[in-house]
Structures are given as C-alpha cells and as structure tokens.
Amino acid sequence: MFAERIQHLTSSIIREILAAAQQPGVISFAGGLPAAGSFPEPDWxxxxxxxxxxxxxxxxxxxxxxxxxxxxxxxxxxxxxxxxxxxxxxxxxxxxxxxxxxxxxxxxxxxxxxxxxxxxxxxxxxxxxxxxxxxxxxxxxxxxxxxxxxxxxxxxxxxxxxxxxxxxxxxxxxxxxxxxxxxxxxxxxxxxxxxxxxxxxxxxxxxxxxxxxxxxxxxxxxxxxxxxxxxxxxxxxxxxxxxxxxxxxxxxxxxxxxxxxxxxxxxxxSAEKPQRLARLQGFYRERRDAFAAALESEFADIAEWQVPSGGLFFWLKLKQVRDTRPLLQPALEAGVAFMPGEAFFAEEQPPLGYLRLNFSHTEPELMVEGLQRLRKVLESA
Ligand SMILES: Cc1ncc(COP(=O)(O)O)c(C=O)c1O
Structure with a gap:
C-alpha cells in the first residue's frame, strides 16, 4: 500500500522520550528544549x-x-x-x-x-x-x-x-x-x-x-x-x-x-537584539555552569565529559562501557529522562556507553537530584 521508502521510516526515539519525559515529577535531561523562561512575549x-x-x-x-x-x-x-x-x-x-x-x-x-x-x-x-x-x-x-x-x-x-x-x-x-x-x-x-x-x-x-x-x-x-x-x-x-x-x-x-x-x-x-542575545547567553551559561558543578559532584568517578562552550548538551562517556538503551525505561520509572548515546550513531553497531544530557531545560536546584536518580539507575542495572 505504501511507497517503498516507508520501510525506511524509523520513529524518532527523541519524540517518544519527550512524551514520557513530560510526565509530572520527571526531571528531564532528554530533549533539546530551550528554557521556557527565555521566550519573549510578542504583541500579536x-x-x-x-x-x-x-x-x-x-x-x-x-x-x-x-x-x-x-x-x-x-x-x-x-x-x-x-x-x-x-x-x-x-x-x-x-x-x-x-x-x-x-x-x-x-x-x-x-x-x-x-x-x-x-x-x-x-x-x-x-x-x-x-x-x-x-x-x-x-x-x-x-x-x-x-x-x-x-x-x-x-x-x-x-x-x-x-x-x-x-x-x-x-x-x-x-x-x-x-x-x-x-x-x-x-x-x-x-x-x-x-x-x-x-x-x-x-x-x-x-x-x-x-x-x-x-x-x-x-x-x-x-x-x-x-x-x-x-x-x-x-x-x-x-x-x-x-x-x-x-x-x-x-x-x-x-x-x-x-x-x-x-x-x-x-x-x-530590534535595537535590543545584542542585549537580548547577551541575556540569553548569560542565562544558559549559568545553567551550563550549574550542570557542570552537579556532574562534578555526582558523576566524576563514573563518567568523562568536556564542558561545552555553547549549545545545550553535555555528552558523557561512561567509564564502565555498557549499552545505555536498556537503562531508559528504568530511568523514566525512577523519574529522570536522558538520551541514550547509541541512537546518534550512523553505524549499525554503534559505540556503547554514551549519554546525552540537556542542561538548558532543568531548574538548577533540580540538577543534583536528577543526576542522583540517574546514578542509582546506572548502579542498579
Ligand atoms: C543539529 C540540528 N539541526 C536542526 C534542528 C532543527 O531545528 P529547527 O527547530 O530549526 O527545525 C535541530 C533541533 O534541535 C538540531 O539540533
């Protein structure tokens, strides 16, 4: 019934995780969502x-x-x-x-x-x-x-x-x-x-x-x-x-x-554009730095990463290599969402043990709690 190409239509794991991550109580490091507090209020x-x-x-x-x-x-x-x-x-x-x-x-x-x-x-x-x-x-x-x-x-x-x-x-x-x-x-x-x-x-x-x-x-x-x-x-x-x-x-x-x-x-x-951009950069810089500090306190012994100079993500490599995809469901049950790194590789046998964590969306005061939940899932798996 469908065109041949539809056999190659994969669902995006991101869209599926985002739906689960929006459940109340879930701390989400999964999506690439800009912080809602940064949006302007246009006069339509x-x-x-x-x-x-x-x-x-x-x-x-x-x-x-x-x-x-x-x-x-x-x-x-x-x-x-x-x-x-x-x-x-x-x-x-x-x-x-x-x-x-x-x-x-x-x-x-x-x-x-x-x-x-x-x-x-x-x-x-x-x-x-x-x-x-x-x-x-x-x-x-x-x-x-x-x-x-x-x-x-x-x-x-x-x-x-x-x-x-x-x-x-x-x-x-x-x-x-x-x-x-x-x-x-x-x-x-x-x-x-x-x-x-x-x-x-x-x-x-x-x-x-x-x-x-x-x-x-x-x-x-x-x-x-x-x-x-x-x-x-x-x-x-x-x-x-x-x-x-x-x-x-x-x-x-x-x-x-x-x-x-x-x-x-x-x-x-807008004449305000440079100031608006500087404010946005400052807002995300603070979140990046808060997340870097939270990672340092909760994950330093189990993962490696570089602090990014921009964008919305930390990319973690676990010291103990494992497939992170099976961790997703237990993580969601424990009230934390992340993106398994394997999904981002073109190779049929992707390298294992990577996680993508978004830092822009989560309030700084919830970052440590979210990482502690994730760590427990990693330890019990
Ligand atoms: C690398 C990259 N390209 C394109 C897009 C799509 O962005 P847009 O909202 O402009 O469609 C994204 C969204 O996250 C992205 O990360």
Missing part, C-alpha cells in the same frame, strides 16, 4: 494585515535581506536572493535530501550526529557513512578515506556546539575541513542552529565561508534564540543550488508561516 495585536495573505516561497524579502546581512557579518559571501526561509531548519534537511539523495546514495555524517538528520537521510534511503569526531573537529584521515571509498553526495556537518556531542571545531579544523571539501568538490550542508548559543566567545568562522570551490548550503534557526514553536529557520545556498531548493520548498508547503517570519524580522531588526 500589532501584526500587519499583509501577513494574513499567502506569501512568497522564498520568504519575506526584508527578512531575506536581514538574514543575508547577518550571514555576511559572519563571513559568508551571499546576497538575499540566496536565502530561503524555512519552516524550521529541520525542513532544510528534508529539502536537501530530496535534492541529493537517490536510493543507496552515500551521505557523509559526523559520528555521532543529529538523530533527526539520520532519520531524514535514511527515509530517502541514504547509506550514511560516519566520520569520528575528535575534541576539536573531524578525524581527517577517516574523512578522506570515506570520501574516496563511498563517493558521498554531500557532507552533513554541525561544526558549532554540535548536537549531541557539544563539540566545536577549532579554527584549524574548520580550515582543514574546507580544504578537504574543496579537494573533492564535495557539497557541504553546514547546520548551525546552536551558533549563537556561545557562552565563551569562541572564534568560529563558518566552514562555507572558507570554501573556494565546493558547493555549500548553510542553515540557521530562530528556534534556539527566539522560540522553537515559531517554526522559522533558513538556509543560504551557493548560487548553483538555490533555484531547485526554492522549487522543492514550493512543492512542500508553498511558504513558511508569515506571522512567524514577521516576528523573526522584528527580532533581527
């Missing part, structure tokens, strides 16, 4: 009438101009006509998959990588090839051998405060990665929803700004800096890629919701 009564009408598939012209200007400030050489406003940056993964992936096409991904990207690429029947992440970037020798052996259609990278590992590529790694992409003319999909959630002021030029030859797509999102329920993100594409992406967007949903675009533009234009 001043919404202009024009946003109630159908709009352009590419997005609102003024918003595209503002996004392009922001991107140029980051070093990306682009014009507004290369910007496509998306219904959340997640939509970019769908459109780019449709553009590049045939059954059994290879896609190169970081190992570990964003779970919902794997879900999307696999729906289009991609064979995802992982390249291990090191502390400051990709393992370049494996990157090159994967490119030579599998001839991937594109590389999907999250260079800043990666989901799930929190890794931020250093400057040398960004240059090396760009040089490798150029060497093979391999298209880059650079996904940067966490770029602005930078708590230590890290230098992080977009990899696409360093490319000379390889085609590229850069994605950003208003989910983490404004509010995820808005569903507004964007991509900026190399001139050779933007026209088919706009047509794919048209075929998918005509255009992104206009009230949300209006609010995103209001945010970008």
């Amino acid at each position: 009564s001043v919404l202009p009438t024009y946003v109630k009408q159908y709009g352009m598939s590419e997005g609102e012209p003024e918003l595209r101009e503002a996004i392009a200007a922001d991107a140029r400030a980051k070093g990306i050489r682009c014009e507004a006509n290369q910007v496509l406003v998306l219904s959340g940056s997640q939509q970019g993964l769908d459109l780019v998959s449709k553009l590049f992936i045939d059954p059994h096409s290879s896609v190169l991904v970081e190992s570990p990588t964003y779970l919902a990207a794997l879900q999307c690429f696999r729906l289009f029947q991609a064979d995802c090839q992982g390249v291990p992440l090191k502390a400051n970037g990709l393992d370049m020798a494996t990157f090159e051998s994967q490119v030579r052996d599998h001839k991937p259609r594109f590389a999907y990278l999250i260079p800043s405060f990666q989901n799930p590992s929190g890794t931020c590529y250093d400057q040398a790694a960004r240059h090396e990665t760009a040089a490798m992409l150029d060497k093979y003319g391999l298209p880059l999909l650079e996904d940067e929803p966490y770029c602005e959630l930078d708590y230590d002021n890290v230098e992080k030029p977009p990899i696409c700004s360093l490319l000379q030859r390889a085609p590229w797509i850069y994605q950003g999102s208003f989910s983490k800096i404004l509010m995820p329920g808005l569903r507004v993100g964007y991509l900026i594409a190399h001139p050779s890629l933007i026209a088919p992406l706009v047509r794919l967007k048209q075929a998918a949903d005509l255009h992104t919701n206009r009230p949300g675009q209006w609010l995103a533009l209001d945010y970008l234009r």
